[in-house]
Amino acid sequence: MRRVLVKLAALFRRRRSEEALSREVAAHLTLLEDEFRGQGMSEQEARLAARRSYGNVELTKELHRDEWRFAWFEALVQDLRAAWRSLRKSPGFAATAIVTLAFGIGANTAIFTMVNGVLLKELPVADPERIVRIKADVLGGLGPDEMPAFSYPRFEELRRQETVFQDVIGVAPRLDTLELDDEQPQVKLDLVTGSFFSFFDTSPALGRLIEESDDEDGSELVCVLAYSAWQRLFRGDPAIVGRRIKTDKVLMRVIGVAPADFIGADLQKQTDVWAPTTAFVGPVPGFNRNFPGLQWLRLLGRLQEGATLDASSAWLRDASPQIEASVARPELQEFAYWLEDGSAGVGEWRGKLNSPLWILMGAVTLVLLVACANLANLLLARMRDRTQEFAVKLAVGIGRERLVRQLFVETLLVVVVGGVAALALASGMTRYMLAVYSERNRSGPFELELPPDPAVLLYAGGVCLLTALIAGLYPAWRASQTGFGLGPAMNAAAELNRKWARRSLIVVQVALGVVLLFGSVLFARSLRNLATADLGYSAERILSVQMVRANPFSHGKAGEPLALADLLERARELPGVASAAYATIGVLEGNMALTQFQVPRPDGETVTLTDVYAINVGPKYFETLQTPLLRGREFGESDQDDGQAVVIVNEALAKKAWPGEDPVGKPLGSRWSGGAQVVGLVADSKYADVREDALPIVYRVFKRLDLIGGTMQVRFRGPATELDRVIRDLVATAAPDFRVSDSSTIEALRDKLISQDRVLAFLSALFGLLSVRLTLVGIYGLISYSVAGRTHEIGVRVSVGAQRSQIVGLVLGEAAALVGLGIGVGLPSALILSTWLESLLFEVAPWDPLHIALTLGILLLGGIAAAYLPTLRATRIHPLEALKCD
Amino acid sequence: VLQGTLDLIILPTLATMGAQHAYGIATRLQQVSEDVVKLNQGTIYPALVRLEQEDWIKGAWGKTENNREAKFYSITKNGGKQLEAETARWREISGLIEKLLTEEW
Numbered sequence: 001m002r003r004v005l006v007k008l009a010a011l012f013r014r015r016r017s018e019e020a021l022s023r024e025v026a027a028h029l030t031l032l033e034d035e036f037r038g039q040g041m042s043e044q045e046a047r048l049a050a051r052r053s054y055g056n057v058e059l060t061k062e063l064h065r066d067e068w069r070f071a072w073f074e075a076l077v078q079d080l081r082a083a084w085r086s087l088r089k090s091p092g093f094a095a096t097a098i099v100t101l102a103f104g105i106g107a108n109t110a111i112f113t114m115v116n117g118v119l120l121k122e123l124p125v126a127d128p129e130r131i132v133r134i135k136a137d138v139l140g141g142l143g144p145d146e147m148p149a150f151s152y153p154r155f156e157e158l159r160r161q162e163t164v165f166q167d168v169i170g171v172a173p174r175l176d177t178l179e180l181d182d183e184q185p186q187v188k189l190d191l192v193t194g195s196f197f198s199f200f201d202t203s204p205a206l207g208r209l210i211e212e213s214d215d216e217d218g219s220e221l222v223c224v225l226a227y228s229a230w231q232r233l234f235r236g237d238p239a240i241v242g243r244r245i246k247t248d249k250v251l252m253r254v255i256g257v258a259p260a261d262f263i264g265a266d267l268q269k270q271t272d273v274w275a276p277t278t279a280f281v282g283p284v285p286g287f288n289r290n291f292p293g294l295q296w297l298r299l300l301g302r303l304q305e306g307a308t309l310d311a312s313s314a315w316l317r318d319a320s321p322q323i324e325a326s327v328a329r330p331e332l333q334e335f336a337y338w339l340e341d342g343s344a345g346v347g348e349w350r351g352k353l354n355s356p357l358w359i360l361m362g363a364v365t366l367v368l369l370v371a372c373a374n375l376a377n378l379l380l381a382r383m384r385d386r387t388q389e390f391a392v393k394l395a396v397g398i399g400r401e402r403l404v405r406q407l408f409v410e411t412l413l414v415v416v417v418g419g420v421a422a423l424a425l426a427s428g429m430t431r432y433m434l435a436v437y438s439e440r441n442r443s444g445p446f447e448l449e450l451p452p453d454p455a456v457l458l459y460a461g462g463v464c465l466l467t468a469l470i471a472g473l474y475p476a477w478r479a480s481q482t483g484f485g486l487g488p489a490m491n492a493a494a495e496l497n498r499k500w501a502r503r504s505l506i507v508v509q510v511a512l513g514v515v516l517l518f519g520s521v522l523f524a525r526s527l528r529n530l531a532t533a534d535l536g537y538s539a540e541r542i543l544s545v546q547m548v549r550a551n552p553f554s555h556g557k558a559g560e561p562l563a564l565a566d567l568l569e570r571a572r573e574l575p576g577v578a579s580a581a582y583a584t585i586g587v588l589e590g591n592m593a594l595t596q597f598q599v600p601r602p603d604g605e606t607v608t609l610t611d612v613y614a615i616n617v618g619p620k621y622f623e624t625l626q627t628p629l630l631r632g633r634e635f636g637e638s639d640q641d642d643g644q645a646v647v648i649v650n651e652a653l654a655k656k657a658w659p660g661e662d663p664v665g666k667p668l669g670s671r672w673s674g675g676a677q678v679v680g681l682v683a684d685s686k687y688a689d690v691r692e693d694a695l696p697i698v699y700r701v702f703k704r705l706d707l708i709g710g711t712m713q714v715r716f717r718g719p720a721t722e723l724d725r726v727i728r729d730l731v732a733t734a735a736p737d738f739r740v741s742d743s744s745t746i747e748a749l750r751d752k753l754i755s756q757d758r759v760l761a762f763l764s765a766l767f768g769l770l771s772v773r774l775t776l777v778g779i780y781g782l783i784s785y786s787v788a789g790r791t792h793e794i795g796v797r798v799s800v801g802a803q804r805s806q807i808v809g810l811v812l813g814e815a816a817a818l819v820g821l822g823i824g825v826g827l828p829s830a831l832i833l834s835t836w837l838e839s840l841l842f843e844v845a846p847w848d849p850l851h852i853a854l855t856l857g858i859l860l861l862g863g864i865a866a867a868y869l870p871t872l873r874a875t876r877i878h879p880l881e882a883l884k885c886d
Numbered sequence: 887v888l889q890g891t892l893d894l895i896i897l898p899t900l901a902t903m904g905a906q907h908a909y910g911i912a913t914r915l916q917q918v919s920e921d922v923v924k925l926n927q928g929t930i931y932p933a934l935v936r937l938e939q940e941d942w943i944k945g946a947w948g949k950t951e952n953n954r955e956a957k958f959y960s961i962t963k964n965g966g967k968q969l970e971a972e973t974a975r976w977r978e979i980s981g982l983i984e985k986l987l988t989e990e991w
Contacts, residue, residue: 021931024908027956028927031909034952053927060928 021061029054075402076409083410093382094414096777097375101418101467103770104371106425107364107763109460113430115357116455118349121267125200127302128343132309134158134168134299134316136335149295150335152277153327155193158299158337161319164312166304169199170277170297171265171346176247178233178273185233187247187272189223190264191280191297197224199302200262206230207241207256214255215276217290222276223252227260229272249281265300266347269447292327298346301339313339349437355840356760362833363516363767368463370512370771372471373505377778379411379475380502381785390479400480407479411472412465419464426460433763436755474501499789502782503818509775510822510859511829513768518830518855519837520761520768525851526841527761530754533842536685536694537587537625539746543714544586545727546742547735567734568618568712574726576718582618582702586711587625587687588749597698598669599657606669609656613687613695614670616710618702622648622682624715632664632680639701645676646701651684653696668698676700690753691842720745760840772859775822776866783815783870791877799879811874815867816860823856830855892933893942894976897969900943900961907956908934934959942968 032050041049051057087094122128136148150158150170159168170193178187194215202209205227214222225233225240234240244253252275264271277297280289303312320336344350383390393403434447478501564582571580595614599607619635621627630651639646647668654663667675684694702710716723728740751758787794794807834846844851899914900906906914911934912927937943942965948958961969 023955024957025928025931027907027954028909030954031907031950031956032927034954035909035913055928057928060931 025054025057025061029057075405079406079409080413082406083413086410087413090382093378097378097414098418098421100371100374100378100774101415102421102425104364104368104422105415105419105460105463105467106422106429107767107770108368108463109422109426109456110429110433111357111360111364112459113426113453113456114353114433115361116453116459118268118347118353119344119357120455122343123200123265123267123345124261130166130303130305130307131342131345132301132303132312132339133342133346134301134337135340136320136337148298148335150297150299151292151295151327152280152289152297153292154295154323154335155297155299157323157327158301161316161323162304163319164304164307164315164339165301167195167199168299168301169193169196169265170299171196172277172280172296172298173266173269173271174249176249176273179246179248180233187229187233188269189247189273189275189279190266190271191277192265192274193277193297196265196274197258199300200265202259202262204256205259206238207254209256209258210274210276215278217278219276219278221250221252221279222255223279224274225254225257226264226270226272226274227257227262228270230257233272250275250279252279265345267345268347268349300342300346309339309341352756353437356756359519359837359840360760360763363519363764366512366516367767367771368467369470370509370516370774372467373509373512374774374778375411375414375467375471376475377502377505377509377781379407379472380478380505381781383475383479384785386479404476404480407476408468408472411476412468415464415468415472419460423460429763433759436759499786502785506775506778506782506818507822507825509771509778510819510863511826513771513775513859514823514826514855515830515833516764516768516771517858518827518834518851520764521851521854522834522837522841522844522846523757523761523764525848526844527754527757529843530690530757531750533686533690535587535690535746535750536683537627537746538715539750541716541720542625542746543716543720543723543727544589544744544746544749545712545714545724545731545740546586546589547710547712547731547738548741549738563735563737567731570730570734571712571714571727574723574730576716576723578715578717579620579624580712580714581621581624582710582712583621584616584702584710586713587685587746588689588753589711595670597657600667600669600675607657609653609696611695612653613697614700615687615697616700616702621699621713624713625685626715627685628683630681630683631662632678634680635699635701639679646679647676648680648682648699649678650682650694650697650699652694653698654681656696690750757840757842772862775859776862779815779818779863779866780870782818783811783867784873786814787811787870787874790874794874794877795879795881798877804875807875807877808871811871812864812867815863819859819863823859827852827856892930893937894972896930896933896937896959897942897961897965897972900959901966901969905946905948905958905960907950907958909956911959937965940964940968 029047029050032053033046036046036049036053037043054060123131125131134150136150149172152170155168155170159165170191172191174189174191176187176189177184192210192215194210194212197209198211204224207224209224210222213219223245230236230240240254241256242253244251246252258274263269264274277289280296303309316337316339323337324335390403394400398406438447568580568582571577595612597609597612597614599609601607617635618640619637622629622634632648635646635648649657649663649668657663657668658666663678663681666678668678669675682699685697686692686694687697688695712727714723714727724743727743731738731740794802794810797807797810831846838846895915895918896911899911899918903910903914908930909927912930915930934943934945938945938959942962943959944962945957945959947955950956
C-alpha cells in the first residue's frame with residue numbers, strides 16, 4: 001500500500017528521480033573504475049571493465065524505473081505520444097481510418113440508441129416481469145402489435161379478476177391545449193385510473209399523487225404535473241399545488257408534482273399531465289367515461305405473486321365469456337382476452353419497431369465488420385511501408401511485446417478518435433429516425449432519451465475496443481514478426497503472408513457488402529412498390545381536409561349541417577377545384593372501425609359478415625376519388641333524404657356476400673338499422689393502410705344530420721399549398737363552428753404511412769453503399785500495392801513481349817478473382833438471410849433474379865472501377881525503369 | 887536472482903556492516919557468495935528502490951574514503967524489524983526444506 005502511494009507520487013517527480021538515478025549510476029561506475037584502475041588498468045580499460053561489470057546501463061535504468069513508478073502508465077503515455085506522432089506523419093491514412101470508423105461505429109451507436117430506448121428499456125418498477133399488457137382478439141381493427149383499447153366497464157370487470165391480477169391500471173393518452181395567461185401550449189395528458197401511481201410505487205416530488213378516491217364519479221377533477229412540465233410551464237413554482245388549470249377540454253385542480261425520473265406508462269413519451277379518467281370527454285355529449293360502447297383505455301396488469309404469464313393468459317382466455325357477460329352491454333363485439341409481456345409499458349413502439357430494429361442492428365454490425373476489415377487492411381498496407389521502422393526499433397532493443405503494444409495503441413487512438421466523431425454522427429442519425437417516426441405517429445411525438453445514456457456510451461466504448469481488437473491485433477502481431485533485415489527482400493516471406501491476409505480480408509468485405517447491398521435492394525424495391533401500389537383510387541391531386549368541431553361541447557345546433565353543405569358547394573366553385581365530397585373517415589386516415597353486416601339469403605337464412613369497414617360518404621365521393629364504379633350508380637342528393645336506405649359495396653364484399661352474383665339490388669342488413677339496398681358496386685380500395693389486403697367495405701350514405709365532423713376530399717388542379725390556404729379560410733368563414741384539424745394530400749398521407757419503410761430503405765441503402773464504398777477502397781488499395789510490388793515482374797514480362805491486354809488481364813484478373821470469391825460466399829448468405837426480411841417487405845420476392853443481377857452488377861462494376869486506375873498504372877510501366885528500380 | 891532473495895541479502899549486509907553504497911553492497915555480495923552468484927552490479931538497483939520505498943532502508947549522499955561521491959544506504963528501524971521477521975520466516979522455511987530433503991520416505 002505504501003509503495004502504491006510512493007509510486008503515485010513518483011509519477012509527478014519524474015525529472016528529479018531521473019536525475020538522481022543518473023547520478024547514482026554514474027557514481028557507481030566511478031567507484032568501479034577506481035577499483036579497476038587500482039588493479040593497474042589504464043583509464044580506458046578501467047572504464048570499459050566498469051561498464052562490463054555493471055551491465056546494460058539503459059536496461060538497468062529501465063528496470064529501476066519499473067520499480068519506482070507505474071511503468072505501464074508511463075509506457076501508455078509514451079505509446080500514445082508515439083502513436084500521435086506516427087499518425088501525424090500519415091494524415092491520409094489517419095483520415096481514411098477515422099472516417100471509416102466514424103461511420104461504422106456511428107451507425108452502430110445510432111441503431112443501438114434506438115434498440116436500447118425501444119426494445120431494452122423496462123418500466124421503472126421492482127417487478128417488471130410481473131407486468132402484463134391485456135390484449136384481446138376482437139373482430140379485427142387492430143394490427144398484431146398494437147394494444148387494443150377497452151371500455152371503462154371492461155376495465156372494472158378485468159380488475160375484479162383477482163385470480164390472476166393483483167392490480168390493473170388503465171391509461172389513455174390525449175393532447176390538450178393548456179390555457180395559460182400568456183400562451184396556449186399543447187400538453188400530453190394521460191387519463192389514468194385511480195391506482196396508477198400506486199402501481200408504480202411512486203412518491204410525489206410535491207403535494208400528493210392521484211388516489212383511488214380521485215377517480216370516483218362526482219369527485220373533484222384533479223391532476224398531477226410531470227416534473228419537467230412543472231419546470232417548463234410553471235417555472236417550478238411550488239405554489240402551483242392547489243391552483244386550478246384549464247385546458248380546452250377540462251378544468252382541473254393541481255394536487256401535486258410527480259418525481260423527475262417518472263415518465264409514465266409509455267417509455268417513449270414524456271407525459272406532461274396525469275388526470276383521473278373522470279376527466280374523460282366523449283365525442284358526443286352524454287358519453288361519459290362509463291359508456292360501455294367506447295373502447296379507449298389501454299390496460300396494464302400486475303400478476304399475482306408466483307403466477308406465470310402463460311398460465312394467467314390461458315386462464316383469462318377461458319374466463320373471457322364470463323367477463324364479457326358481466327360487462328353491461330357488450331355492444332357489438334365480444335372480446336377474448338389474453339396477456340403478453342408488459343415490462344415495456346403501454347408504448348406502441350416496441351411492437352412496431354421490433355423487427356426493423358433488429359434487422360438494422362444486424363446491418364450495422366455487418367457495416368462495422370466491413371469497417372474493421374477495411375481498417376485491418378489499411379494497417380497491413382501500412383506495415384509494408386514501415387518494415388524498416390520496425391526493424392530499427394527491434395534492433396535498438398524494443399521488445400516485440402512492446403512493439404505489438406505500441407502498434408495496438410496506435411490503432412486504439414484511431415478508433416477512439418473515430419468513436420468520438422461517431423457519437424456526433426449517431427446523434428444526428430437517431431434524431432432523423434425519431435423525426436421520421438414521430439411524423440407518422442398520431443398519438444403525439446416519439447420521444448427518446450438521447451445520449452449520453454450510460455448504456456449507449458458503454459456500448460459505443462465496447463464497440464470501439466472490440467473494433468481495435470479485431471482490426472488491430474493481427475496487423476500488430478504481424479509487424480512484430482518483422483525480421484532484422486532492412487531490405488524488402490529479407491521480408492519477402494512476411495510480405496507474402498500479409499498479402500494473403502489482405503486478400504482474405506477483401507473477400508470477407510465483398511461477401512459482407514453483397515449481403516448488405518442485397519438487403520438494401522430489397523428494401524428499396526419494397527418502398528417503390530409501396531409508393532406506386534394501386535390504391536383503388538387516385539392518390540394524386542386530392543386534398544384531404546379533416547374537420548372537427550371547434551368546440552367539442554356544442555353539438556347539433558339547428559342549421560349547422562347546412563353550413564357544411566354550403567361549405568361543400570362553395571368549395572366546389574373554387575377555381576382549380578374539379579370535384580369535392582364528404583366522408584366520415586377519409587382514405588388513409590386510419591381510425592377505421594370494423595363492424596358486422598347481415599346478408600339475407602333467398603332461402604331465408606342470414607349470413608353474418610364480420611370485419612367489414614363501414615364508411616359514410618356523400619354524393620360524388622367516388623367521382624372525386626376516381627374510384628372505378630363497376631356497376632349501378634353513385635349516391636345522389638336524393639339519397640340523403642330519409643327514404644329508402646341505400647348502400648354501395650366494394651368488390652371484396654360482393655365476393656363474400658354474393659359470390660358470382662350481381663350485388664346491385666340485393667338487400668343488406670346491420671344491427672342498428674333495418675335493411676338497405678345495394679345500389680352500386682365499386683372497385684376495391686386500400687382504405688386504411690397501403691399494406692392491407694382489400695377489405696370488404698360498405699359505403700352508407702352520408703345523412704345531413706349525421707355530421708359531427710368528417711373529411712372533405714377535394715380534387716384540384718394547381719398548387720396544393722395555395723388550395724389548402726383557401727380552403728382553411730373558407731372553413732373559417734362558411735362553417736365557423738368547425739376547424740381544420742389536419743389537411744394534406746393523399747400522397748402525403750401515403751408517404752406518412754410508409755415512413756418506416758422509407759427509414760429502412762434509406763438506412764439500409766446508406767449502410768449498403770457505405771460498405772461497398774469501403775470495400776472498393778480496399779480493392780483499390782490492394783491492387784495498387786500489388787502493382788507496386790510487381791513492378792519488376794511486370795517490367796520483365798513487358799520486356800519479353802507481353803501485350804498490354806495481358807498485363808491488364810494479369811491485374812484485373814486478381815481483382816475479379818477476389819470479387820468473384822466474395823460474391824460466391826456472400827450471395828448464398830444474402831439469400832438465406834433475406835427470408836428474415838420477408839415480413840417487412842411489400843410484394844417483393846427475395847429470389848427475384850433482378851435483385852441478384854442488380855447487386856452483382858453494382859459490385860462487379862465497382863470492383864472493376866476500383867481496380868482500373870492501378871491497372872492503368874501497370875500498363876504504363878516501362879520495362880527499363882522497372883528493371884532499374886530495384 | 888529470485889525477487890525477495892536479494893532483499894534478504896541486502897538487509898543483513900547493511901545490518902552488519904552499517905551504511906554502504908550500492909557498489910559496496912554489490913562487492914560484498916560477490917565476496918560472500920565467493921562468486922557463486924554471478925550478477926551484473928546494476929541488478930541491485932531495483933531492489934534498492936523497492937526497499938527504500940518500503941522504508942526499510944534509507945539512502946543519503948556522502949563521500950567515500952577516496953573522496954568520491956556516492957549514495958550510502960543504511961537500514962532503518964522498520965528495516966530491522968523486517969529483517970527479524972524475514973529471518974525467522976526464512977529459518978522456518980529452510981528448516982522445513984531441510985527436513986523434507988533429509989527425512990526418509
